[in-house]
Amino acid sequence: MPKHHVTATINGDPVEFLCAPEQTLLDVLRDVLYLTGSKEGCGSGDCGACSVILDGRLVCACLVLGVEAQGCSVETIEGMARGDVLHPLQRKFLEQAALQCGVCTPGFLVAAKALLERNPQPTETEVRYWLAGNLCRCTGYDKIVRAVLDAAAEIRES
């Protein structure tokens, strides 16, 4: 069975790649395109470390086939900062010490970005439930939630 030729837009750039039908989008990002910012924590959609935005929807890249990305737009953590300007969420995560080991951080940032694009003024509860699919074992979530609420406030003001 030949590999499929897939054309997609990744972080705004046109990208072409070959992938086997059973390769996941996460396999493709990490092992074909070397975009290793998306992490594999479980491979079953339970940890959110591979969160990416696919055509405007937050998804787990481990639960999407590479071939399904044909013609789609994919946003990953690598595309979050604009040049040397960090996204407000990235800056707030740093200021609030919202990461310890940092392996879940890309997934949280991508998921939080998707939230704020839909809901610029989330309550603490809305943030917690939206991020329930992103596991963090280091922080106890406290500083992550604070950073997201902070970033939301800053984005609203600007």
Add this chain to the structure above:
Amino acid sequence: MNDVTMKGLGERQFNVVGTRPLRPDGVDKVTGRAKFGADLHVPNMLIGKVLRSPHAHARILSIDTSKAQALPGVKAVITSADLCDLPSEFIPAGEMMVNFRDMTRNVMAREKALYEGHAVAAVAAVSEAVAREALELIDVQYQVLPHVLDVAQAMEPNAPLLHDNMYTIGVEPRPAQPSNVAKRVEFALGDTAAGFAQADVVIEREFITKPVHQGYIEPHACLASVSEDGQADLWCTTQGQFIVRGFCAKLLGMEVAKLRVTASEIGGGFGGKTVVYLEPLALALSRKACQPVKMVMSRAEVFRASGPTSGARVWVKIGATSKGRITAAEAVLKYQAGAFQGSPVQPGCMCAFAPYDLDNVRVVGFDVVVNRPKVAAYRAPGGPISEFAVESVIDELAKRLSLDPIEFRLKNAAKEGTKAAYGPKFGPIGLVQTLEAARSHPHYRAPLEANQGRGVASGFWFNIGGETCATLNLGEDGSVTLVAGTPDIGGSRASLAMMAAEELGIALDKVRPVIGDTSALGFNFLTGGSRVTFSSGMAVIEAARDMIRRLCERAAKVWEVPVEDVVWEYGHACPANGAGGERKPLSLADIARTAGKTGGPIVGNAAINAQGAGPSLATHVVDVEVDPETGKVTVLRYTAIQDAGKAVHPSYVEGQMQGGAVQGIGWALNEEYIYDASGRLENPGFLDYRIPVCSDVPMIDTVIVEVPNPRHPYGVRGVGETPIVPPMAAIANAVARATGIRFTQLPMSPPRVLEAIDAKRAALAKA
């Protein structure tokens, strides 16, 4: 609400220490640039995979790898025959002594597979797909043996025997028969019989806890490259690159100097990455294939084949007078070690009553092997289990005596000069301060509603020091590179750079901290035991003082004055009290500029064995609500209070307290290993091994108490482990007050809680 209350802080005024700067490795971690264990790709790289035992206990009759070897694309296949068999020899690691005879058998089963998931063979192939295919072609013949999972059953005389050469250590005379009990330990103080005789109230209970996993989000991963001449490089996610080097060199029969280990960024460890699993296999495969080999565990492999912490049975008996003074305390701890000896029962025994000032104590512990993965360290190894039991009984005693649980603890709290139950006297410790801070915290007075309860518990952990190196290199422009040898698992590059800047008197952004590989520094013990900010911090401060000494020498040469006439102030070499005339102070940049002419490059080094780690004590307060119809427990409010000695970067100290508290909430309410009748793990994934999610928990308020550790130049204590000690008892105590039911088994999952509530209802109905 996070506040820092200073208690008896030393006179030293800090400029950098105690502030909250951005961590130096932060940008890489919010942009996806940081390279973790599985993020490295190199040319000509093979993928390695492990074949694992489907049986909990089986003799390996034969392994035929010929079909796998023959599969196109397969470059190497290994079994235990490719690793050194080693004699029984205990050496320190992570949580306690490790035995290389056991370690080589744990990374690759030899005579027997001792747990489901136990590695029996491994392959390296051109792709993951080919490697998986090859695993299916390896023919292993097993003779399935009866297995044992429960610690009590394993201790019975006719239990299935894991190791027929295991004779219990610590029992005189030496037992005539082998057993699954590896070791018996005992700690005693005073006369408990006499103590109980003086007690007005005695409470005695048995507790059961299940094995729980550290649950780090990053699975084990490594990339090994062994060249034809035997020189090797290993990239891996670990808490200790030097420990990995030592273990792997031993298991592969290599010279330590031939193996360079680089610690990747590490995606959580909590003790679970203080041992080796894939690393020696990847090296053995690479040595055979003469190509780089990358290995990454699946999440299911992590749960099945890496070390959780012990499940246990703990019996506790405590007696107290009606006035609330504890007169005697006893405990018997039976800890699962997994397939090989080495449970954390010893520290469990030592921690059990450590928070209290007791005259009569007796603790006995048993280290018991069962057909489960060999346990690894998990945050304060052993402590949370025994202290859960003790703090539960303490709470019940307080209730029985109609005393406020904080008052009761204050009446018995250990303080400076108290003789610890395990022997020595304590130096300055902060338990009393944490209890007082808890009592005066608004949380402790907040009203509660129906079906809600408030629980309190305290916790103790020793903390350690150990062998540590650090180097500071002065750049030509006066900037400084800091090289440390302890992987940064939660912000230690920030705290170490802060201590270097503090000591040198320069701006933090002039210091670039990096974690060196094993060729960059002398030996460093691992990141564990809450030792990094203490030990590496101590080494960094010594290295800074060493560099300052050299800087002053160079300044003296520049000025052509005796070195005595130069002092280091505010990041500059200055003329000592008027001596040396009207000379302009020299900055690091000034001195660096002429370093070549005054004697060459300027470095500061420290190679120490850090002693004098100070114990850290904590008190946690939690409110829960219990749904009486479903048994579901909800954590409503949580406050963690802990003595940090000196919080170098308070945000990351709070982070340790918050993270430990939430791990404890998971341990208390939902986390457990569930095995089926055949000894196979039923929940090896994050779907059914239920660690807390964001919506499960409230904000975790923190109060940092600072009782300086006199043995650290800045008063630092370790803080990382203690936070996981109090939560289980604090929550059980809260549930007890909400329901009137004392839960002695973890986790307090909805079915278990509802069953107890219904049983109580039925009993009341009868009466």
Add this chain to the structure above:
Amino acid sequence: MPDLGKPRRFLGGLYTAHASVGSLGAHLVGPVKADRGSQAVDERRIIRARQPQGFWMDYRSPSSVQEAVALLAAHDGAAHVLAGGTDLLVKLRTGFVDPKLVVDVKGIPRLRAIESDARGFRIGAAASCAEIGEHAGVMAAWPGVVEALRLIGSTQIQGRATLGGNLCNASPAADSVPALIAAGALCQIAGPGGEREVPVENIVSGPGRTSLARGEFVVGFRLEKPRQRSGDAYLRLIPRTEMDIAVVGVGVALTLDQTGVCTHARVGLGAVAPTPLLVAEAARALIGSRVDDKALAALAAATSAACKPIDDKRGTVAYRVKVAGVLARRAARIARERAAGR
């Protein structure tokens, strides 16, 4: 001959299965296979898991129902329908399924559409739960159905998961199914013999098994416009607040008359039997009542009586039986408030 230690498949709890969605499961035959709940089965147990890449499974993305039917028919059971993929990809990874062909139906416009008319709503089988949850009309008419699909997995899962997959994965614990059953949803099925409509409760025939014939697949669902003074609700019990598989799930839909008497009710029950259940006895306990405490008690008893659960890693028989009644009572109260509100 001693046990060769060949990797073997085995099931987690017999009824364990899974809350999110993937294969529309046209040919899920045989015992229940992968589910995110029984990851107990992992790489180690895979029989010829992944052949060298590119040698086994093909992927096609048809643009019409006819094309899809033809592809499925041509592969005679060796093809799997891919919708959200949140189950199917896990099954592929863990080797529970090894199809020759995966047919991605998301490229068929009709399967992604959410349409409403005077009669009610038509929801494409491959519309994502997130899309459905954002549809104001569906949200207003069937809040219980929406709250059910908003419980499926995480935000990320809901970005992919579909009603068709959640149904055809044929898990007893699927969150959306009891709510759809309570709502009286009809399932639209296309196949070689044309299209047919079947009540949702008639689709799942056992753990991992559906009543769909070879070559058939689910193309959509029909939900009636609710009658006046109607309301529905779905509640489930899980150990955490999110991310777990339902230990018990209950959907209740009811209609009141002007005087507040219940004239119509349906109760759907999940995770307490080999299939999701429509519990007529439970509905009868409500009909003719004012949904008062007495009726709610009868509802709880009837609901518990209908349970035929097992003990597994997620709950005990006794726990499931008791909590089913509790949740039924709580869900009926919410449905009553919603009904009274319009």
Add this chain to the structure above:
Amino acid sequence: MARVILSGTLRQLAGGEAQIEVEASDVRQLLRALGERYPALAPHLESGYAVAIDGEIFQDAWFAPIRQDSEVHLVPAIRGG
């Protein structure tokens, strides 16, 4: 003479002695003296035990000083996670 206090397992190995007087000015001398007096103890003293001198714990520190009136406890070495 420093007072050395043994507990639990070590006490058993030292024939039940709870307290021993030892002439030693540092940890190495102390361990040597103990090993000579109680051969059963020797192997255990080599690794796995830390020495608490007047309350302060030393691990693997041969040359930590011991005063004439010091109270010394042998406690299991702690590693931690």
